Amino acid sequence: MNDPTRRILMGRIHGAFGVRGELKLESFSDPPEAVFRYRPWVLRDAQGRERELDGGRGRSTAKGIVLQLPGVDDRDAAEALRGSELWVPRGALPPPKPGEYYWVDLEGLRVVNTAGIDFGTVSHLFSTGANDVLVARGERERMIPFIEPDYVTSVDFDAGVVTVDWDADF
Missing domain, CATH: 2.30.30.240 (PRC-barrel domain)
Structure with missing residues:
Protein backbone atom coordinates (compact mmCIF):
# COMPACT_ATOMS: atom_id res chain seq x y z
CA MET A 1 0.00 0.00 0.00
CA ASN A 2 2.81 2.43 0.78
CA ASP A 3 5.05 1.48 -2.16
CA PRO A 4 6.28 4.84 -3.52
CA THR A 5 7.26 3.28 -6.86
CA ARG A 6 3.82 1.85 -7.55
CA ARG A 7 1.85 3.73 -10.18
CA ILE A 8 -1.90 4.03 -10.53
CA LEU A 9 -3.73 4.12 -13.86
CA MET A 10 -5.75 7.34 -13.79
CA GLY A 11 -6.96 7.67 -17.36
CA ARG A 12 -6.89 6.57 -20.99
CA ILE A 13 -6.74 8.77 -24.08
CA HIS A 14 -9.50 8.06 -26.59
CA GLY A 15 -8.34 10.35 -29.40
CA ALA A 16 -8.45 13.93 -30.56
CA PHE A 17 -10.89 16.59 -29.38
CA GLY A 18 -11.06 19.24 -32.07
CA VAL A 19 -8.19 20.32 -34.32
CA ARG A 20 -5.80 22.07 -31.88
CA GLY A 21 -4.22 18.97 -30.34
CA GLU A 22 -6.60 18.55 -27.41
CA LEU A 23 -7.34 15.00 -26.29
CA LYS A 24 -10.41 13.13 -25.05
CA LEU A 25 -9.49 11.57 -21.72
CA GLU A 26 -11.41 8.82 -19.95
CA SER A 27 -10.68 9.61 -16.31
CA PHE A 28 -10.74 6.86 -13.69
CA SER A 29 -10.80 9.28 -10.75
CA ASP A 30 -13.89 10.23 -8.80
CA PRO A 31 -14.95 12.86 -9.66
CA PRO A 32 -13.43 12.60 -13.17
CA GLU A 33 -11.88 16.11 -13.12
CA ALA A 34 -9.89 15.18 -9.98
CA VAL A 35 -7.33 13.59 -12.30
CA PHE A 36 -5.84 17.07 -12.75
CA ARG A 37 -4.93 17.29 -9.03
CA TYR A 38 -2.47 14.40 -9.06
CA ARG A 39 1.07 14.82 -10.38
CA PRO A 40 3.48 13.92 -11.84
CA TRP A 41 1.78 12.33 -14.82
CA VAL A 42 3.45 9.52 -16.71
CA LEU A 43 2.18 8.85 -20.22
CA ARG A 44 2.49 5.23 -21.41
CA ASP A 45 1.86 4.71 -25.12
CA ALA A 46 0.47 1.58 -26.77
CA GLN A 47 4.02 0.20 -27.25
CA GLY A 48 4.76 0.55 -23.52
CA ARG A 49 7.10 3.55 -23.87
CA GLU A 50 6.80 5.97 -20.99
CA ARG A 51 7.54 9.64 -20.50
CA GLU A 52 6.90 11.97 -17.61
CA LEU A 53 4.71 14.91 -18.56
CA ASP A 54 5.29 18.42 -17.35
CA GLY A 55 2.85 21.25 -17.97
CA GLY A 56 -0.22 19.30 -19.04
CA ARG A 57 -3.60 20.79 -18.22
CA GLY A 58 -7.22 20.04 -18.82
CA ARG A 59 -10.84 20.84 -18.23
CA SER A 60 -14.22 19.25 -17.83
CA THR A 61 -16.69 19.80 -20.68
CA ALA A 62 -20.23 18.67 -21.43
CA LYS A 63 -18.64 15.95 -23.62
CA GLY A 64 -16.19 14.75 -20.95
CA ILE A 65 -12.64 15.47 -19.86
CA VAL A 66 -10.36 17.30 -22.30
CA LEU A 67 -6.58 17.22 -21.90
CA GLN A 68 -3.90 19.44 -23.45
CA LEU A 69 -0.31 18.18 -23.43
CA PRO A 70 2.85 20.11 -24.30
CA GLY A 71 4.05 19.43 -27.84
CA VAL A 72 0.69 18.09 -28.99
CA ASP A 73 -0.44 20.93 -31.23
CA ASP A 74 -2.66 19.44 -33.91
CA ARG A 75 -5.24 16.75 -34.52
CA ASP A 76 -2.73 14.30 -36.06
CA ALA A 77 -0.43 14.49 -33.01
CA ALA A 78 -3.45 13.99 -30.75
CA GLU A 79 -4.71 10.98 -32.73
CA ALA A 80 -1.25 9.42 -32.49
CA LEU A 81 -1.76 9.23 -28.70
CA ARG A 82 -5.02 7.26 -28.93
CA GLY A 83 -4.87 4.37 -26.46
CA SER A 84 -2.12 5.93 -24.33
CA GLU A 85 -2.55 5.73 -20.58
CA LEU A 86 -2.09 8.37 -17.90
CA TRP A 87 -0.43 7.08 -14.71
CA VAL A 88 0.48 8.76 -11.39
CA PRO A 89 2.54 7.56 -8.43
CA ARG A 90 0.41 6.02 -5.66
CA GLY A 91 1.92 8.56 -3.25
CA ALA A 92 0.34 11.42 -5.22
CA LEU A 93 -3.12 10.36 -4.07
CA PRO A 94 -4.46 11.63 -0.75
CA PRO A 95 -4.93 9.11 2.05
CA PRO A 96 -8.35 7.46 1.91
CA LYS A 97 -10.95 8.47 4.46
CA PRO A 98 -11.63 6.04 7.31
CA GLY A 99 -13.63 3.08 6.01
CA GLU A 100 -12.74 3.88 2.39
CA TYR A 101 -10.15 2.13 0.23
CA TYR A 102 -8.34 2.62 -3.02
Missing part, protein backbone atom coordinates in the same frame (compact mmCIF):
# COMPACT_ATOMS: atom_id res chain seq x y z
CA TRP A 103 -8.96 -0.51 -5.01
CA VAL A 104 -5.30 -0.75 -5.89
CA ASP A 105 -4.43 -0.96 -2.18
CA LEU A 106 -6.63 -4.04 -1.82
CA GLU A 107 -5.05 -5.90 -4.75
CA GLY A 108 -2.75 -8.67 -3.55
CA LEU A 109 -4.26 -8.97 -0.06
CA ARG A 110 -5.20 -12.48 1.09
CA VAL A 111 -8.92 -13.23 1.22
CA VAL A 112 -10.29 -15.56 3.91
CA ASN A 113 -13.82 -16.24 4.98
CA THR A 114 -15.10 -16.07 8.54
CA ALA A 115 -14.49 -19.84 8.89
CA GLY A 116 -10.80 -19.30 8.06
CA ILE A 117 -10.91 -20.83 4.57
CA ASP A 118 -8.36 -19.22 2.25
CA PHE A 119 -9.86 -17.94 -1.01
CA GLY A 120 -6.55 -16.74 -2.50
CA THR A 121 -5.74 -13.08 -3.11
CA VAL A 122 -7.57 -10.03 -4.36
CA SER A 123 -7.00 -9.97 -8.11
CA HIS A 124 -8.99 -6.82 -8.83
CA LEU A 125 -12.29 -5.08 -8.20
CA PHE A 126 -14.92 -3.79 -10.57
CA SER A 127 -18.14 -1.85 -10.35
CA THR A 128 -21.49 -3.22 -11.47
CA GLY A 129 -23.33 0.05 -10.94
CA ALA A 130 -25.29 -1.44 -8.05
CA ASN A 131 -22.18 -2.29 -6.01
CA ASP A 132 -18.48 -3.02 -6.28
CA VAL A 133 -17.26 -6.61 -6.63
CA LEU A 134 -14.04 -8.06 -5.21
CA VAL A 135 -12.46 -10.80 -7.34
CA ALA A 136 -10.50 -13.35 -5.29
CA ARG A 137 -8.29 -15.81 -7.14
CA GLY A 138 -7.02 -18.95 -5.49
CA GLU A 139 -7.80 -22.55 -6.42
CA ARG A 140 -10.67 -20.93 -8.33
CA GLU A 141 -12.05 -17.47 -8.90
CA ARG A 142 -14.72 -16.03 -6.61
CA MET A 143 -16.64 -12.80 -7.11
CA ILE A 144 -17.77 -11.32 -3.81
CA PRO A 145 -19.90 -8.18 -3.48
CA PHE A 146 -17.83 -5.52 -1.72
CA ILE A 147 -20.57 -4.61 0.72
CA GLU A 148 -19.50 -3.85 4.27
CA PRO A 149 -20.26 -5.32 6.75
CA ASP A 150 -22.63 -7.77 5.03
CA TYR A 151 -20.03 -9.62 2.92
CA VAL A 152 -16.73 -7.86 3.61
CA THR A 153 -16.41 -8.00 7.38
CA SER A 154 -12.91 -6.50 7.74
CA VAL A 155 -9.89 -5.20 5.87
CA ASP A 156 -6.63 -5.49 7.80
CA PHE A 157 -3.74 -3.90 5.92
CA ASP A 158 -1.26 -4.72 8.70
CA ALA A 159 -2.03 -8.44 8.40
CA GLY A 160 -2.63 -8.22 4.64
CA VAL A 161 -6.04 -9.88 4.91
CA VAL A 162 -9.59 -9.19 3.76
CA THR A 163 -12.13 -11.22 5.74
CA VAL A 164 -15.41 -12.04 4.03
CA ASP A 165 -18.67 -13.62 5.12
CA TRP A 166 -18.92 -15.86 2.05
CA ASP A 167 -19.61 -19.57 1.72
CA ALA A 168 -16.64 -21.54 0.37
CA ASP A 169 -18.96 -23.37 -2.06
CA PHE A 170 -20.06 -20.17 -3.83
